[in-house]
Amino acid sequence: MGLNPRRDAGTDSDDRASRRRLLGWLSGVGLFGSGILSAFSNFVFIKPRATYGAPQRFTAGKPSDYPDGTRVALEPRRVCIVRDGNKLAAISTTCTHLGCIVGLSETGFACPCHGSRYDQDGTVTGGPAPKPLAWYKVSLAPNGELEIDKDVEVNPGTYLNV
Amino acid sequence: MSAKKQSVLANVRELPSNLWHSIFRNPLPHNDVERSATSFTNFFLHIHPVKVNKNTLRPIYTMGLGLMSFFLFVILVVSGILLMFYYVPSTEQAYDRMLDLRGSVAFGTFLRNMHRWAAHGMVAVVFFHMCRVFFTGAYKRPREFNWVLGVVLLLITLFLSFTGYLLPWDQLAFWAITVGTAIAGYAPLIGKQIRFLLLGDASVGQEALLRFYVLHVALLPAIATLLIAIHFWRIRKDGGLSRPARAEGKPELSISVQAVELDPKRTYGLQGLVRGPLVKVGNVPENSVYSWPNLLIAELFALVVTLAIILIVSLLFNAPLEEPVNVMHPPNPAKAPWYFLGLQEMVSYSAFWGGVGVPGLFVLLLILTPYLDRSPGGVGLWFSRKRLLANTVFLTFVIVNIAFIVIGTFFRGPNWSFVTPW
Known part of the structure; x- marks a missing residue:
């Protein structure tokens, strides 16, 4: 289209043309690279390093607070404390399907959002849930309280003996 | 002109008339x-x-749906900016601000109604606009890329609705977004990261509320505005709205320059480069009328109708506001906004396929439509016989979508079990 008549007319020496080519390439790579870098930095920026939500590790009272046969949901913590004889465990009440809170039902757990059902141990018995409810690590803190760590999942059926 | 002293x-x-003429040249x-x-x-x-x-x-050809989408967008921008004067994106305050809008802000309820109903309306109208374009074959060459832009705009419309849905911070909002972002988490490989980036936690x-607010009031409207501008610009660059092909044998009078060979070493004026239909003296495109006032009146009519419907609906119906967020108790059933209920219904069968796999495939097919269907026939006519197959496939897609939405809306009760609405 004749935007640059000098180049079209072929008056440049080969030397000048190749230098111009090189500079063009370098500018292009520089600009494109900066674009990619800044796009990437934006993602780094919006990914928080620290979160402000509830802590994942917390204490939940003494074992004696939960008599034999207890199944009680600590709702703000989204776990259910289960006691069977001398054995204690903490089962997640966050539905593995889409993150709703499952409620306690006669047969175990039931999710109000999409109808997933679990048995007493959190094994899926119906609905769209893809995997069983998580079991979290329970330990005794030095002061005798139960300590639940939601960052550490344990195999279903792993109890703490008290 | 002589420099006569005045x-x-x-x-x-x-001064008044000079001022007027300096603003309006004609x-x-x-x-x-x-x-x-x-x-x-x-x-x-x-x-x-x-x-x-x-x-x-022809009103029956476009039904003004594209214009109505745009006018709804304008209404949303205006009412949205006004609502921003009172809204605070904080988990502590957001819900109280909703109550304030209802109780103590002048026209607060009315503006919120307008914003809510225009948002619902825009999702529906954009979808119908897409149906119109498909059933008239308007996505075909040379308008392929404008169709792609349209699909992207539909997705942005949905994402705008989705991000706005959280802002009232009521039960409906909280659980719809909990479910919606969990669906995003099912995307392969990057799902978990996307979810974390969206929620910021x-x-x-609180982090999610702030992020959704920023997306809703700044980032997404900016992208939408840019894409709408390109969408409009391309309508003209692609030769105006689609219309039936001319009868055979009659030359397309309006296209004249294309025959001239362009010499790469010469400099051309604008007219030499424009290859589309040109208006030239004595060589006027057939079957056309002046935009002033014909097109203008049509546009004004679409604006008035859109505005009137939104105003009337906003006067008659109040936007819902449920209980404040209780993170312990999801409502039963917890339902997404109606346009996502088809998705939620599919998700109740399989989270990955219903929430990511099938919708992803749908969107991909939509985007590729003009590149898969290259036959030139049937453009500019509703339900052309030449496009029987394509139209049947698309109609099936539309009916299945609407059916899933209807099932999700009316036939699902507590625990997402099947109920009959009567």
Whole structure:
């Protein structure tokens, strides 16, 4: 289209043309690279390093607070404390399907959002849930309280003996 | 013009009319040249062609759906900016601000109604606009990429609705977003990261509210505005709205320059480069009328109808506001907004396939439509016989979508079990 008549007319020496080519390439790579870098930095920026939500590790009272046969949901913590004889465990009440809170039902757990059902141990018995409810690590803190760590999942059926 | 000296008094006397003429270069047009000049010189009119094909103005052809989508967007921008004066994106305050809007802000309820109903309306109208474009074959060459832009705009419309849905911070909002972002988490490989970036935390909370607010009031509207501008610009660059092909044997009078070979070493004016339909003296495109006032009146009509519907609906119905968020108790059933209920219904069968796999495939097929269906026939006619297969496939897609939405809306009760609405 004749935007640059000098180049079209072929008056440049080969030397000048190749230098111009090189500079063009370098500018292009520089600009494109900066674009990619800044796009990437934006993602780094919006990914928080620290979160402000509830802590994942917390204490939940003494074992004696939960008599034999207890199944009680600590709702703000989204776990259910289960006691069977001398054995204690903490089962997640966050539905593995889409993150709703499952409620306690006669047969175990039931999710109000999409109808997933679990048995007493959190094994899926119906609905769209893809995997069983998580079991979290329970330990005794030095002061005798139960300590639940939601960052550490344990195999279903792993109890703490008290 | 002779530099005749005028008294300051005379200047002052002529000031109103001089001011007027400096703003509007042309008087109201009375003949065709002035009609052309008006379209040319007015900033707001210059996106129009000077003349427009009569087919474009047939109400039954476009039904004004594209324009209505745009006007709804404008209504949303205006009402949204006004609502921003009172809204605070904080989990502590957001819900109280909703109550304030209802209770103590002048026109607060009304503005919120307008914003809510226009948002619902925009999702529906954009979808119907897409149906219109498909059933008239308007996505075909040379309008393929404008169709792609349209699909992206549909997705942005949905994402705008989705991000706005959280802001009232009521039960409906909280659980719909909990479920919606969990669906995003099912995307392969990057799902978990996307979810974390969206929420800014492990679960829906203050960070998520702030992020959705920023997306809703700044980032997404900016992207939408840019894409809408390109969408409009391309309508003209792609030769105006689609219309039926001309009868065979009759040359396309309006296309004239294309025959001329362009010499790469010469410099051309604009006219030499424009390859689309050109308006030339004595070589006028057939079957066309002046945009002023014909197209303008049609647009004004669409605006008035859109505005009237939104105003009436906003006067009659109040936007819902449920209980404040209780992170311990999801409502039963917890339902997404209606346009996502088809998705939620599919998700109740399989989270990955219903929430990511099938919708992803749908979107991919939509985007690829103009590149898969290359046959030139049937453009510009509703339900052309030449496009029986394509139209049947698309109609099936539309009916299945609507059916899933209807099932999700009316036939699902507590625990997402099947109920009959009667």
